[in-house]
Amino acid sequence: MTSEYDQRAEGFDWVGITIKSEQDSSITIQVRSRADKKKPTCTLDKNVT
Numbered sequence: 001m002t003s004e005y006d007q008r009a010e011g012f013d014w015v016g017i018t019i020k021s022e023q024d025s026s027i028t029i030q031v032r033s034r035a036d037k038k039k040p041t042c043t044l045d046k047n048v049t
Helices: 003-010
Strands: 015-021 027-033 043-048
Antiparallel strands (some): 015 027
16 A cells, blocks of 8 residues: 555545465456545556466
8 A cells, every 4th residue: 555545534545556476376466546435546457477
């Protein structure tokens, strides 16, 4: 999470990034921006080998 996550209740935007190792030696990358009070500004789902 970005530093703005702590201020999310005040309306600040934030981004979360997840990187997960898969069994086939690849990784899955997920990027999410807030979608609770605002329209999401970015979404990414990518599998990288």
